[in-house]
Amino acid sequence: MENNSLSKSENLSEATATAYTTSSLLSTNGCIPPELWNDSLSGVALTVCPPNDPQAEKLRSILSNILSVLIAIIMVGIGCAVEFKLVIKHFKKPIGIVLGAVCQFVIMPLLGYAWAKIFVMEAPETLSLLLVGSCPGGTMSNIVAYWIGGDMELSSTMTTVSVVLSLGTLPLLLFIYSKVVSHSGLSVPFSTLGLTITLIVVPLSIGTFLRYKFPKAAIRILKVMSVLGIVALIIVAAFSIYLFHGYWSFETGQIVTSVLYPLCGMVLGYALTSAVALLSSSWTLSHAERRTVSVETGIQNSQLAMAIVQMSGWSLEITGRVMVFPMMYAISQLCWSVVYVMFYHFISFAIHGKCPRHPGKRITAAGDPSTKEKTNDMVNPAFDQIE
Incomplete structure (x- = not known):
C-alpha cells in the first residue's frame, strides 16, 4: 500500500x-x-518546433527588416499629412474624433473577440484577430475617404490621433484580451511592442516636423512614401507567402471573419455616428463626416499587426498561423473599399444624374459644399498638384 x-x-x-x-x-x-x-x-496537445532552417531564418530576418521599413514609411507619410491648424480645428468640435476613437478602440477589439468566440478559434487565430482589432487605422482610409467624398480634414486627423492613442491602447488592449489565450501558453509579445512603438513614434515625429518646417517638400515626400509603401507591402506579401505557406490553414471561421470584419466595422462606424445625432443636435455629423468615420473604423493598419507578429520571436509555425489573418484582412478591406467607392458613385449618379467630378475635394467642417473650402491639397495631397 x-x-x-x-x-x-x-x-x-x-x-x-x-x-x-x-x-x-x-x-x-x-x-x-x-x-x-x-x-x-505524448498525451499533451502541443506544437513541436520544426528543425532550425538557416535559409528560413535568414528570410525571416529579411522580412522583419522590410516590415520595419514599411512601418517607418507609413508613419513618415502620416506625419507629412498632419496639418496642425486642421487638427486644432477638429479638436474644438471633437465629436468626430471621439466617436472614431470609440469605434477604433472599443468596437473593433470587441468584434474581434466576438468572432473568435463564435467560431471557437484556437489561440493563434484568436490572437491574430485581437491584434488586428487593436491596431490603429490604416493610411488607406485617407485614400478611400477621398473617393467617397469624405471629410479629408477629419480623415487625416482621425488617422493621426488613432496612431498616437495606439501607443497606449495597443499594449492595454492586448493585455486585457490576452487573458483569452493565456490558458494555451501562447504569450502576447509585449517585449516587441516597445520596438514597434519606436517604429511609430520616431518616423511620425520626423514626418510631422517636415510638414511643419517644409510643407511643400513634405507633400512631395508623402507622394513618394505612398508609392514606396505599396511596393514594400507587395514584397512583404511575397516573402510571407514563400516563408509561411506551409503553415497556413484557411478554416471556415477565418475566411468568414476576414470577409465580414471590415464590413461590420464600416457599418457600425456609420451607424454609431448616425445614432448619436438623435441624442443631441450638437453631436450631429454631416454625411461626409459619417462616411469618414465609417472607413476609418473598418480599415485597420494590418501592416502594423504583421510587424508585431513577425518580431514576436515565435516559431515559424505559430508565426505563420498568426500572420495569415492580417494578410486576409488587408485583402478584404481593400475589396470592401472598392465596393464602398463604387456604391457611393452609384448612389450619387442615381440621385444627381452624374458621378461626383471631384470627390472629397470641397468640404467644410459642417459638410456644406457651398462654402467651397478646398482642403484636399493640404490633407491628402497624393492626388493633387502642389499649388
Whole structure:
C-alpha cells in the first residue's frame, strides 16, 4: 500500500513538473523544441518546433527588416499629412474624433473577440484577430475617404490621433484580451511592442516636423512614401507567402471573419455616428463626416499587426498561423473599399444624374459644399498638384 501511494505521489510530482516545464517552454516561443519532446508529453496537445532552417531564418530576418521599413514609411507619410491648424480645428468640435476613437478602440477589439468566440478559434487565430482589432487605422482610409467624398480634414486627423492613442491602447488592449489565450501558453509579445512603438513614434515625429518646417517638400515626400509603401507591402506579401505557406490553414471561421470584419466595422462606424445625432443636435455629423468615420473604423493598419507578429520571436509555425489573418484582412478591406467607392458613385449618379467630378475635394467642417473650402491639397495631397 505504501509503495502504491509513493508511486502515485511520484507520478503526480512528475506530471506537475512536466506541466510547469511545458508552460514555461510554451510561454517563450509557443512550441516545444524537438530535443525536449519525450513520451511523458505524448498525451499533451502541443506544437513541436520544426528543425532550425538557416535559409528560413535568414528570410525571416529579411522580412522583419522590410516590415520595419514599411512601418517607418507609413508613419513618415502620416506625419507629412498632419496639418496642425486642421487638427486644432477638429479638436474644438471633437465629436468626430471621439466617436472614431470609440469605434477604433472599443468596437473593433470587441468584434474581434466576438468572432473568435463564435467560431471557437484556437489561440493563434484568436490572437491574430485581437491584434488586428487593436491596431490603429490604416493610411488607406485617407485614400478611400477621398473617393467617397469624405471629410479629408477629419480623415487625416482621425488617422493621426488613432496612431498616437495606439501607443497606449495597443499594449492595454492586448493585455486585457490576452487573458483569452493565456490558458494555451501562447504569450502576447509585449517585449516587441516597445520596438514597434519606436517604429511609430520616431518616423511620425520626423514626418510631422517636415510638414511643419517644409510643407511643400513634405507633400512631395508623402507622394513618394505612398508609392514606396505599396511596393514594400507587395514584397512583404511575397516573402510571407514563400516563408509561411506551409503553415497556413484557411478554416471556415477565418475566411468568414476576414470577409465580414471590415464590413461590420464600416457599418457600425456609420451607424454609431448616425445614432448619436438623435441624442443631441450638437453631436450631429454631416454625411461626409459619417462616411469618414465609417472607413476609418473598418480599415485597420494590418501592416502594423504583421510587424508585431513577425518580431514576436515565435516559431515559424505559430508565426505563420498568426500572420495569415492580417494578410486576409488587408485583402478584404481593400475589396470592401472598392465596393464602398463604387456604391457611393452609384448612389450619387442615381440621385444627381452624374458621378461626383471631384470627390472629397470641397468640404467644410459642417459638410456644406457651398462654402467651397478646398482642403484636399493640404490633407491628402497624393492626388493633387502642389499649388
